[in-house]
Amino acid sequence: CSPTPMKLRDAPSACPSLWRCLPCPLAELRLDLVLSSGQSFRWWESSPGAWTGVLGDRVWTLRQDGDRLWYTVYGEEDEHKKEEERDGCPARAAKLDVAETDRILRDYFQLDVGLSALYRAWAAADPLFRKVANDFPGVRVLRQDPVECLFSFICTSNNHISRITAMIERLCQAFGRRLCCLDSRPFHAFPPLSALTGADAEARLRALGFGYRAKFVSGSARAIAEGLGTEGLCQLRTAPYAEARRVLCALPGVGAKVADCVCLLSLDKAEAVPVDTHVWHIARQRYGVALGGKSLTPRAYQEIGDFFRGLWGPRAGWAQAV
DNA sequence: GCTAGACCTGG
DNA sequence: CAGGTCTAG
Numbered sequence A: 001c002s003p004t005p006m007k008l009r010d011a012p013s014a015c016p017s018l019w020r021c022l023p024c025p026l027a028e029l030r031l032d033l034v035l036s037s038g039q040s041f042r043w044w045e046s047s048p049g050a051w052t053g054v055l056g057d058r059v060w061t062l063r064q065d066g067d068r069l070w071y072t073v074y075g076e077e078d079e080h081k082k083e084e085e086r087d088g089c090p091a092r093a094a095k096l097d098v099a100e101t102d103r104i105l106r107d108y109f110q111l112d113v114g115l116s117a118l119y120r121a122w123a124a125a126d127p128l129f130r131k132v133a134n135d136f137p138g139v140r141v142l143r144q145d146p147v148e149c150l151f152s153f154i155c156t157s158n159n160h161i162s163r164i165t166a167m168i169e170r171l172c173q174a175f176g177r178r179l180c181c182l183d184s185r186p187f188h189a190f191p192p193l194s195a196l197t198g199a200d201a202e203a204r205l206r207a208l209g210f211g212y213r214a215k216f217v218s219g220s221a222r223a224i225a226e227g228l229g230t231e232g233l234c235q236l237r238t239a240p241y242a243e244a245r246r247v248l249c250a251l252p253g254v255g256a257k258v259a260d261c262v263c264l265l266s267l268d269k270a271e272a273v274p275v276d277t278h279v280w281h282i283a284r285q286r287y288g289v290a291l292g293g294k295s296l297t298p299r300a301y302q303e304i305g306d307f308f309r310g311l312w313g314p315r316a317g318w319a320q321a322v
Numbered sequence B: 001g002c003t004a005g006a007c008c009t010g011g
Numbered sequence C: 001c002a003g004g005t006c007t008a009g
Helices: A031-035 A079-085 A098-109 A115-125 A127-133 A146-154 A161-175 A201-207 A213-226 A229-238 A241-249 A256-266 A277-285 A298-312 A316-321
Strands: A020-023 A043-047 A050-055 A058-065 A068-074 A178-182 A185-188
Touching (some): A031 A050, A031 A058, A050 A098, A058 A178, A068 A178, A115 A127, A146 A161, A146 A213, A146 A256, A161 A185, A161 A201, A213 A229, A229 A241, A241 A256, A256 A298, A256 A316, A298 A316
Antiparallel strands (some): A020 A068, A043 A050, A050 A058, A058 A068, A178 A185
């Protein structure tokens, strides 16, 4: 795989100097619940309690104990080459400095958002939330890259998680830059928009088992490339929820549900409540939301979102993640 | 506006 | 059928 194969690192004890930690109580973050809940499809439990995945074009392993979140970042396979090329300052060419990795992780998990206080408020407003909150502490919303989030969730329609995960893995392998190998397993970055706009992208995606979503992925990539661009997509972070939603829904393969997922999980729209068939079921059965139709019509979708926003407030999407 | 059906693929 | 979306009536 690589001339000098790297090993996966499970725990800080083996090689403490390669790990760092951030203070982070379990009530604020439960790695296992957050990384396996279907928000992101790029993390796997590489050994019990250790989660390995790609974030910000780097491969990381995360683990938590007590009140700390531990992490280690792996170097790129052609790091030495890079180092030589930068004759100016070889010493710091190899790794991101620790302030930077700390920042990336804090941003990804949105650790500045105090979850305990939010749980208290949701529990006070909603008896049903109170019942599940004790069993699922530390569930927070990730702040993902908008491009990765958008194309990942286009793949979720009428699909199940095991296949979605496999599809995205193949997408990255085929279109993304290879970052490094760990225990002979290659890791790839999520491809940039430009990698998905080629004339043969749709056919290649079909060959990777994307089915009818191949057209959606390549079509949305084109539409964004010719329209607002990656920057414009990212700038939706500062746009109002309604506008971000409207722009996203104009893309092929993006309906209300996918748009809300992208809004909530990558565009800072904490009020977005993605309503899938499961949530719809819960809303009717447990919350007794009165709705006219027997199916999830656009109007019913809107009403359910409004109901939960009324119940939980401006971070309804976060509460729903629990 | 709302109701069907089709749509890739795999468990 | 599966954590939808699109299209035609």
